[in-house]
Structures are given as structure tokens and as C-alpha cells.
Amino acid sequence: MNATDDGDVILELKDITKAYSGIVALKKANLKLRRGAVNVLVGENGAGKSTMMRIIAGVERPTLGEIWMDGERIHLNSPADAVRHGIGIVFQELNLFGNLSVAENIFATREITRGLRGIDHKAQVEKANEFLNRLEAGISADTLAEDLPIGQQQLVEIARAVSLDTRILIMDEPTSALSAAEVDVLFRVIADLKARGVAIVYISHRLEELMRIGDYITVLKDGQITGHAMVKDIDTRWIVRSMIGSDAKDFAKQVEHEPGAEVFRTEDICLPRAQGGYAVDHVSIGVRKGEILGIYGLMGAGRSELFECIMGRHEHYTGKIFVEGEELKGRDTTRRIREGLSLIPEDRQREGLVQSMSIADNLSMASLGQFLKAGFHIDLKREKEAIANAIRNLSIKAMNPDLDVTSMSGGNQQKVVIGKALMTGPKVLLMDEPSRGIDVGAKADVFRTMRRLAGEGLAILFSTSDLEEVMALSDRIAVMSNGRLVMVVDRKDATEDMVISASAEGHKTKRMHA
Amino acid sequence: MTTATQTAATGNHLSTGAALLTLMKLRTFIALFAVIIFFSIFAPNFLSTANMILMSKHATQNAFLAIGMTFVIITGGIDLSVGSIVGLCGMIAGGLIMYGVALPLGYTVYFNVVEVAVIVAIVGIVIGAVNGLLITRLNVAPFIATLGTLYVARGMALLYSDGQTLPNLTGREDLGNQGFAYLGSGSILGLPVSVWILIVVALGAAYFARFVPLGRHIFAVGGNERASRMSGIRVNRVKMFVYMFSGFCAAIVGLVISSELMASHPATGTNLELNAIAAAVLGGTSMSGGRGTIGGTIIGAFVIGILSDGLVMMGVSSFWQMVIKGLVIIVAVVVDQAQRRLQQRVTLMQMAKAG
Numbered sequence: 001m002n003a004t005d006d007g008d009v010i011l012e013l014k015d016i017t018k019a020y021s022g023i024v025a026l027k028k029a030n031l032k033l034r035r036g037a038v039n040v041l042v043g044e045n046g047a048g049k050s051t052m053m054r055i056i057a058g059v060e061r062p063t064l065g066e067i068w069m070d071g072e073r074i075h076l077n078s079p080a081d082a083v084r085h086g087i088g089i090v091f092q093e094l095n096l097f098g099n100l101s102v103a104e105n106i107f108a109t110r111e112i113t114r115g116l117r118g119i120d121h122k123a124q125v126e127k128a129n130e131f132l133n134r135l136e137a138g139i140s141a142d143t144l145a146e147d148l149p150i151g152q153q154q155l156v157e158i159a160r161a162v163s164l165d166t167r168i169l170i171m172d173e174p175t176s177a178l179s180a181a182e183v184d185v186l187f188r189v190i191a192d193l194k195a196r197g198v199a200i201v202y203i204s205h206r207l208e209e210l211m212r213i214g215d216y217i218t219v220l221k222d223g224q225i226t227g228h229a230m231v232k233d234i235d236t237r238w239i240v241r242s243m244i245g246s247d248a249k250d251f252a253k254q255v256e257h258e259p260g261a262e263v264f265r266t267e268d269i270c271l272p273r274a275q276g277g278y279a280v281d282h283v284s285i286g287v288r289k290g291e292i293l294g295i296y297g298l299m300g301a302g303r304s305e306l307f308e309c310i311m312g313r314h315e316h317y318t319g320k321i322f323v324e325g326e327e328l329k330g331r332d333t334t335r336r337i338r339e340g341l342s343l344i345p346e347d348r349q350r351e352g353l354v355q356s357m358s359i360a361d362n363l364s365m366a367s368l369g370q371f372l373k374a375g376f377h378i379d380l381k382r383e384k385e386a387i388a389n390a391i392r393n394l395s396i397k398a399m400n401p402d403l404d405v406t407s408m409s410g411g412n413q414q415k416v417v418i419g420k421a422l423m424t425g426p427k428v429l430l431m432d433e434p435s436r437g438i439d440v441g442a443k444a445d446v447f448r449t450m451r452r453l454a455g456e457g458l459a460i461l462f463s464t465s466d467l468e469e470v471m472a473l474s475d476r477i478a479v480m481s482n483g484r485l486v487m488v489v490d491r492k493d494a495t496e497d498m499v500i501s502a503s504a505e506g507h508k509t510k511r512m513h514a
Numbered sequence: 515m516t517t518a519t520q521t522a523a524t525g526n527h528l529s530t531g532a533a534l535l536t537l538m539k540l541r542t543f544i545a546l547f548a549v550i551i552f553f554s555i556f557a558p559n560f561l562s563t564a565n566m567i568l569m570s571k572h573a574t575q576n577a578f579l580a581i582g583m584t585f586v587i588i589t590g591g592i593d594l595s596v597g598s599i600v601g602l603c604g605m606i607a608g609g610l611i612m613y614g615v616a617l618p619l620g621y622t623v624y625f626n627v628v629e630v631a632v633i634v635a636i637v638g639i640v641i642g643a644v645n646g647l648l649i650t651r652l653n654v655a656p657f658i659a660t661l662g663t664l665y666v667a668r669g670m671a672l673l674y675s676d677g678q679t680l681p682n683l684t685g686r687e688d689l690g691n692q693g694f695a696y697l698g699s700g701s702i703l704g705l706p707v708s709v710w711i712l713i714v715v716a717l718g719a720a721y722f723a724r725f726v727p728l729g730r731h732i733f734a735v736g737g738n739e740r741a742s743r744m745s746g747i748r749v750n751r752v753k754m755f756v757y758m759f760s761g762f763c764a765a766i767v768g769l770v771i772s773s774e775l776m777a778s779h780p781a782t783g784t785n786l787e788l789n790a791i792a793a794a795v796l797g798g799t800s801m802s803g804g805r806g807t808i809g810g811t812i813i814g815a816f817v818i819g820i821l822s823d824g825l826v827m828m829g830v831s832s833f834w835q836m837v838i839k840g841l842v843i844i845v846a847v848v849v850d851q852a853q854r855r856l857q858q859r860v861t862l863m864q865m866a867k868a869g
Contacts, residue, residue, distance in 0.1 A: 019862040063862055311744070337746035351744045354737035356804030365734050366745035368727035378725050407861055420745065 010035040010199045011056065011087075011168055016065035018051050018223075024409075025051040027223040028065070033168060035199045038190060040210045040231065042203070043220035044243055049203050050092060052220070053170045056201070057089040058082030088166035090157045092173045092203075098146030103128035105145050106160045131159040136185045150177040155186075162189065169193060170201040175209060187213055207236045219243055259475060260289030263459045264341075264428040269309050269319035271302075271483075279305040280317070281483035287428065287459040292450060294474030295463040298503050302483040303463035304346050307430045311343045312336045323427060337366065342426035344417050346433040346463075352417040353405050360387045360401035362416050367423040390419040394449060411442020418449065429453065431462035435469060447473055467496055481505045532860060538853040541846070542797050542813045549817055553824035560827060567706060571774075573819025574712045577812050578767045579790035580797070581719050582760030584811040587794055589736045589756050590803030591649065591656035596764040596790055598667035599641050600783025603768030605671045607634045608680035608778025611691055624689040631697075635765045641667060642761020646754035660757075664787070671780040680778040698774030708770045715763070720808040728755060736803030792839070793818050796846045817842075 011033040018026040026048045033039050043049050054060040056067070058076035067074055069085060076082050082089075096105050103124040104111075111119045112127070128141035137155040145153060154177045161169055175183045190200055190213060204210055210217065211231060219227035219242035227242030264287045271280040280302045287293045297303050309317040312331045321328045323340050330336065345351035354362055364371075364383050371383040391398055394415045398408065405416060414434070421429060434450070435443045450473065454460050463480075464470050470477055477494050479487040479502040487502040537544075553560045579596050586593045607630055614624035625633065641663060648659035685691035700707040722729040728751075734742040735752045743749050767786070772778040797814030799806030821842065825835045 313744075332748075333743060334746040334748050343744060345741075345744055350738070351740045354734050354741050354804065356737035356800075357733060361730070361733070365730065365742070365747070368730055372727070376726050378727060378730070380725070424746070 008035060009033065010070060012068040013052070013056070014066045014068060016052070016055060016062045016067070018048075018055060018060060019063045025223050026055075026062075029220070029223065029225050031218060031225065033199045033201060034216060035167070036194055036197045037215035038194060038200045038202050038213050040202050040204070040214035040217040041220065042205070042207075042210060042217065042239055042243060047220040047243075048223040049220055050172060051223075053089060053172055053201065053203065056082065056168070057087060057170060083164065086165075086167035087170070088161040088164040088168070089170040090154075090161045090172060090174050092176070094150070094153050094157060096145040096153055096156060098144070100145060101125075101142050102132070102139060102145055102148070102156050103141040105156060106131065106141070106163055108160075128159070128163075131163045132156075134162070135159055135189055137182075151179060151182060154178060155182065158186065158189070162193070166198060168199045168201065170203075172203045173205070174202075175204060175206065183209070207239055210239070211236060257290060257455055259291035260457065262286045262288045263324050264461075265322040266306075266310065267320040267322070269306060269317060269321070271305050271309050271314055271317045273483075278302075278483045280309055281485075283319075283480070283483075283485045285461075285478060285485060285488065287461055289459055290454050290457045291475045292454045292460045292462065292473060293476050293478060294470040295461065295478045295480055296465070296467065296470040296499055296503060297463065297480035298465060300482075301480040301503070303480055304432050305483075306480070307343055307432050307461075307463065310336070310430060311341060337424050337426075340425075340427035342366075342421035342424050342429055344414075344421055344429070344431040344434055346436060348410075348414055348417055348436070352420075353413060355404075355406050357405060358402045359391075359396075359398050359405050359408065359416060360384070362405045363387050363390050363401070363419050363423060366420050367425070370423075370425075386423060390423055394419050394422075395445065409438075409442070411438035411445065414438050414442065414446060415449075418446070422453075426458070428459045428461065431460065433464055434462055435464070435466070467499060470499065471496060479503050479505075535853065535856055535860065538849055538856070541849055541853075542810050542817065545796070545817050545842075545846075546813050546820075549820050549824065553820065553827070557824050557827040560824060565823075565827075567704075569820055569823045570709055570816075571706050572823055573816045574706075574708050575767050575770065576786070576789045576793050576819055577712055577815035578715065578763045578770075579760075579786055580793035580811045580815045581716060581808060582756075582763030583787075583790040584794045584797070584799050584806050584808060585719070585723075585732055585756040586656075586760050587736075587791070587799050587801060588732050588803060588806045589753055590739070591753065591756070592660065592791070593642075593645065593757060593760045594657065594660040594787050595641065595645060595663035595667055596760060596767075597783040597786035597788075598664045598671065599638050599761055599764035600768040600771065600786055601780055602641070602667045602671040602674070603634045603638050603765040604772040604778045604782045605674045605680065605780055606637055607631075607694075607769055607772050608683050609674060610634075611683045611685050611694055612680055614689075624691050626691050627685070627693050627696075630691070630694070631769055634769055635762055638761040638763075638765025638768070639758045640761070642758035642764075643754065645761070646757035649757065650750040650753050668780075668784075671782075675778075675780060677780060679780075681776075683772065683776050683778065694773050695776055696773070698770055698772075698776075708774075711766065711770075715766070716808055716812055723808060728752065732756060733804060736805075738804070789818060790815075792843045795843065795850070798850065800850070801847075 009032045013029060013031040015028045015030060016026050017024065017028055029048065029052060031052065041049050041052070051060065055062050056076070058079045058081045061077065067076060074085060076085070097108065103121070106128045107124050112123045114120045125141045132139050132141060135155050135158060137152060137159065139148065139152050139156065145156060148156065154174065158171070158174060174186060178186065194200060202210070202214065214231040217229055217231050217234065217239070218225060219239060221243060227238070229238070267284050269280050269283045270278055273279045283306055295303050308314055310321060312333050312335070315331065328336065328339055354365065357365070364387055368378055371379045371386065373379050387401055391401060396415045396419065397412050405413060408416070431450070434446055438446065450460055450462065462473070471494065474491050477489050477491060477499060478485060479499055481503050486505040489498065559565055582596065583593055610625055610630045610633065614622045616622050645660050645663055648654045649656050683694050685694055697707055702710055723732065731742065731747045731752045734745070734747055735749050739749055768783065771782055793815035794806065794811050795801065795814070796817055797807065797810030797812070799811060818839065821839065822835055825838065
């Protein structure tokens, strides 16, 4: 389906390619943004939407390709460049200065000054209130940003972007933390901006929303544009088809085998939050040999924190952890690994890999103790064999294990992290969002590996915020919400609706209190 | 603009980039040969055996410190205190030989030379351990912690003799503590003893970095501390070790210098930490941690040593020597950064092309 070229184009991306170390996030992507219209961008996690927007906002520079605005080629070398060209962005992650007031946040870098007398705080607050009132936010501009709940912080971000008087306004999932009423207000503001000729770029996962306010729609998949159309010509089925492609996700088929005895159990794991309440709230959970337990939850549900407690990362957690019936005494990661636990961290770059080291060194860094002769001398031959084994078993595509680990694709980097964990010989494998930031093919590989490992008798706990993933991979499904374990159910008895409604459970009670 | 020419241009760009990269990686070697060739032409007697031995003795002092410094920098830290440890350890060595240790009840214990060396080495390790504890337990930034010990150790060295030099460390026959001079002026098979010790320490350090788990962990900790911790590496233990080892290396230099001069002066070793850092950086150690080699550092130390000795022989004023040394260090770091950027661009371009 081809989009008609009637609306006038304000900004055009031509053959943009963006490579990060380890992953090509965009491959020769073309995009046209039209003024006075809502240009919708959809795609799965990791499809490259955010990368594309960061390029337009001047945060990232494209590796290859050109950006044209109003028929002229432009270079966006910094966010300041983008602002000068009239491009504003509301980021997905909140980018507020928590220690500054709302007004100071809105006018950061373009403070209203009175010559030598410095910043005119009163005028800033007044003007900020104006913008906030337009969003019907009910926020006073002199409160500290960190004192606001997440939803209102997001409104402040939007107010800041609107106040910039932009010609192109990018909104990356602006509604993810908003209530229905707040969304309605936002949509009115968008309609107003549209009428004034602003080109809106709207990114969201919520298809109903897109159908409601979108004019043009562009679908991204694995860094490539797979569909472009006018919203009035299409339906949600079209979107899903373009997003997922003809080939449905390749989840490894369940290997039929009965899980064995329970090898791992936690009792009443609690991790207090600095602001009060619990990040992990009395979680007791068990996993059996050869079983895959999927923990589903939204952002901030406490999944990563639970894993970190289990690995002994937090000193002040309470509760008990058992491996094969024995309570674990030590509270540090080193001992936890020795006792048969291993974690694949969510943030591969920050916690998984040592970027300055080679593939081989990354694989063996956690298990060097196994290759010792005379108690201190590493037997390089045995180490090399073990590394080669790991590379073969996980089908890691590494031509030369001595190359830098950053020379590989994201999926292979993830396999290196998995390989590192497996080389320690764990009984229980914890995987925090194991498919994050890797492409479809690599995901399927990782899932197959998980299945195989479970088949070999490893107990696997993995966390995900992808519903399809948790439904397809788990033997049992646990749902966490706001730090609490709200549901544990056999895969056979689980439905998507059940899981989704459970994942909101923890927040409901909180809202009632508020 | 046609795509064909564009691809050709980028292709060319890639191969010249790769060639440039290889050149940059060999820069320390190139620098070493450059200084040797330059001075053998312009400095009289530069290539004579006597001069070579003298220069290697000078370079050895920097090299010891630079080996310890390399490990510290690879973990992402810095050790500014080594120069002062050199001074303090030299004073303690001198004091032990001249005065021994006075016990209560009027006895004085004198140690033989080997025992003195061991005690001094322990003192160096202990000061390193203090650095390590400040950094790991009390979370003081390495720069600040070792800046503090720099002053404390130097002050203690001055206090030890009230600022006086301890001369004539020949020892006394009746006390059995003669022979201190061997360390600084003895030679085996024509090579100075201190050079032999350097060879042993350097080989040991290189072996350690490759064949011992703790040595490997040094690189992991510097490359990504969080990932190291998650992989079960005891980060604090690794950091303690590198500062203690650095202190040990400094103690050796303290011994070597006072043995060479047969006297201990409390200001010995002032600014040597800067030479050590320069040698490590020149040898390709990354100040941001995670990368570096012992071999590179040794070459770096010799480049700096030969450079300063050669300039002296050419009669260049010491003021100009400083300027030249500074420029060499800056150029080394600039090239290092350029290499890293180029490398990153080359790999990203290759990936973007491969799609």
C-alpha cells in the first residue's frame, strides 16, 4: 500500500543507517514527516523507533545517510542543533531534573532573564503555569519535579516540549504513564498543535490510540521500514501484519519432559525502597529442576530487583534463599555463583559484558577457577577448550574468539553473556529480560537455548515484559506487580487476560490509597 | 553524485583506515626506535656500552614504578603516592642499616641486608594496603586517597631524619649488615643487578596478568566494574592487590636508589609518580581502565628514560627537556584517542555495510 504524497513534507530521512557497537539499529530507513499532521511510528521493541527519533532530535548521529529539511540537507550534530531547527522531543524515559522546580525544568537552557539581575523566576513560573494549564495538568509550576508522580512528570515533559514552539514535535510513548483522562487532554493539545501546522511524530504501542489520532503511519521492523500508509486507509490488522511480518515469532517448541524436584526456593524476599514501601514485597517462589518459570510484569514491577536480591547484590534485603533444600548463607555474588546460581543481567552493556575484553575473555571471566593447575596457574589449553565448547553449544557466531566482544551483533553478545553464566556450572539460571535489544533471529536462538537447557535439567527463572514471550516459553507463569508476586499459574491454565489484569493488580490498591 | 564512486571512496577510506590503525598500534615501538636512531646520530657516545648500561639503570627506576602503576591504571585507578613511598622506603632502609631498631631496655637490633630489603618491601606493601583500604572500604576516589598518602609518606620520610640525608650506608662488619651496595651497583653477566630484578618483576607481572585468575580480573574490573561484580569477581580484593603491588614496586625503587647512592635522602623520588604514569600511558595503557600491557609499559619507560638521558647528552637545557617530555606525553595520548575513535568508526562502518 503506497501512501499518497499530498501533505507537504517538512523533514525527510534518506537511507539512514545507524550502527551501535554490536547492533545495527536502523538499516537504510527512509521517513517523511508532514506538517500539520500526526505522523505515527509503530514497531516492536527494538525495531529502531527510538533510535530514529534520537537521530531526528540530534542526540545520535546517523552512521550513514542524510537528513533533509524543507528541501535542504541539514546536519544535526547536537540536540541544540535540532532545537534551532525547531525540533522538540518528549523522550520515553523521563528527562527531568528532579532537584529543580517544574518551571525551571520547562525553561532549562532558555531561562527568562532580566539582564544583570539574573533569572526572572516569577515570570518563569507564570509562563510555565500557562502551558501547564493548557494541558489541564493541575500542577503548580513551583513544585519540585521529583515530588510529582510519574504521570504528572510526563505532563511536565510534554509541557516543556510544547513550550519550545517547535515545528516538529516528537512524542515517544507519551501516554505510557498517563490516565485515560490525561490522554484525552493530551490529544486535544495535539489537535491544537496540528491545526497550527506542527508536524507531530507519535510513537506508541497502543494501536487504538494510533488509529484515533494518526494521519500517516509508518511501521518499522528490525530497523527497516516495512509499511507506510495513511491511517484512514488501513486497520489494526494491517499494522500487526507489517509489524510482525509474515513469519510469526519463532518460539521453540516445548520439549516434553516432566520437571523434577524443587531445586530453588525463596522465602519472603523483601527489599525496602529508599522512598518507603518495598521494591520487592515478600516474594516466595520455587522452581523445579528442568522447569522454566516466566515472571511477567510491567516496568518497575520489581523483577530485576528480585533477581538482584537472589544474587546478593543488595545488602539490606531480608528473606531466605534455598538451593536444593540448603539455605544460602553468604550474601555476596561470588558465593552465590559458587552455590549454583547465575544471572544474565537485563542491561547487557552495563552489567553483562566487559567491552574492553575479547569474546574469549568475557566467556571465561567468571569461571577461571575451574582451569587452575597448582592452585594458581590457569591452564590455557583447558580454558580454550571450554571456550570453544561454549561457542559451539550456543552457536555463537565468532570467527575468532580473540576479537573484541563489541565486534559482534547484539544477539551474539547476549549469547556470550549466557555462555559466561553457563560456564560457572549453575543449577539455577536467572535471566532478566533475556531477549532485550536483540533481533528476531537471535531471539529465537536464545529461546531454543533456554528450552534445551531446561531439557538438560537446569531450572530457569526468566523475567519479561513481553506477553507473547511469557505465554510461549514458560512452564509456569508468575506475575509481579509493584513489588508483589500477585499470581503463579500453570501455563496450561493461564490466559493472556488473566496475566494482563494480574500485572496491574499491585497498582490498583495503591491508587485506592492515593 | 553516483553511488559507485561513493562506495569506492568509502572502500578506500576503510583500507587506509585499517593501515593507519596498524601503524598507530605499533606507535610505542616506533617511538622507541625513533628516539634510539635520533640520539645515535645526534648525541656523541650514545651507543657506547657504558652509556647503554647507565641509561638502562635510569630507565629501570621508572619501569618498576610503571609496572605497578599499569595494574592500578588498568583497574581504572591511579596511584600518586609511589614517589613518596620511594622516598620513605629509602629512608627506612638507610635508617635500619645505620641505626637498627632500638628496643626498650637499651637493646638495639640490627638486621642484615636481606632482612632490611624484606622489611622495606613490607612497608611499601602496607602503604599500598592503606591506599587500597581508603579506596575500597571508605570509597575515597583513588586520586584523592593517593594524593593524601603522597603527602603523608613524604612528610614521614622528612620526619624520619628531620630532613637530613643518611650518608654512608656501608654497614659495619661486626653487625653483619654490609653489602647494601650490591643492589644498586653490582652486576651479573655485565648487566646491573637492578636490571635483572626488573626482568624478573616484569616477567612475573606479565605472567600474572595472563595466567593467574586475579591478574585476569584486573582487566575485567577496569573494563566494567559492575559486570565484574555480577560475574562474581571480588572487585575489592582486586583493587587491594593492585595498590599493594604498586607499593611493593615503589619499595624496590627506594631500595635500589639508596643502594646506588649509598645514602638515603628524604626527597628521593619526588615526581617519580608522574614519570610512571607517563610511561604507562606512553605504553598504551588506557587511563579509563581495562586496557594495557606490561610489555608496552616497559617500552614506554625506556622511551622516556632514553629521551631524557639523550637530551642531556646533547646538551639541551633541562627547561627544554621538560617541554619536550610533556609534548611527547600529550602526543601519545592524542594518538591513543585517535586510534580508538578510528577503530570504532572502522568497525561501525563495516557493520553498517554488512547490514
